[in-house]
Amino acid sequence: MATLLLIHGFPLDRRIWTPVMDRLPSAISVLAPDLPGCGATPLPPVTLTMDEYARHLLQLMDGRGVPKFYVAGHSMGGYILFAMLRLAPERIAGGALVSSRALPDNDEGRKTRETVAQRVEKEGAGFLAGTMPEKAVGNEPPPGVLDTLRAVIRDAQPRGVAAAARAMAARPDATPQLGAIACPIVAFAGRQDKIVPPAESEAMAKGIPGAKLVWCERSGHVPMLEEPDLVARELAGLVK
């Protein structure tokens, strides 16, 4: 049975994959863990980096006796998929990059991450639950999506959120590795994404040999919640 690992983004947890998981065929073994410092997974006593998240997930799959598997990463989850493809390309059977990009942060972006990290450490992640959900969705989010995002972000671990923000700020440029990616890739771009510009997702997809680009016309940054039928259908097509 093929295994599909679903990696959530920032500052979220495994619950954002629930609508897609509900729609995937039962012939696929699906795993959607909380990343370290997110959801129910404790923050480890190390500096988190994209490589560190990737190693954690590779070990998780070792523990389950799964040598080779498919991976879908949402946004920061996509940055982690790039790290997995750098560290252990032979273990990735195919990948999906959902609302993600290859480019790293610029200086201004890194400063903003640090500001967010310090504020979350001081006052908790509650303010993000007030600001991020509206920014994360397209013009007409399906009922319940904003509530799901608010609930997930309100539950976030402040120190885990700060660590993730700093890990994203320090992530390397994945552009140089795109041309060498040898497994099948599906990239999803939300036409109304206000967090990761869809043009950056498109450029990423164009740089990967043979990658399929799927436009999510009714989505902002979270197509797995906004268009779960489409995302599940494409993931089912990727996983052989």
Ligand code: MLT
């Ligand atoms: C995410 O959705 O994981 C993050 O918003 C991505 C980012 O801020 O670069």
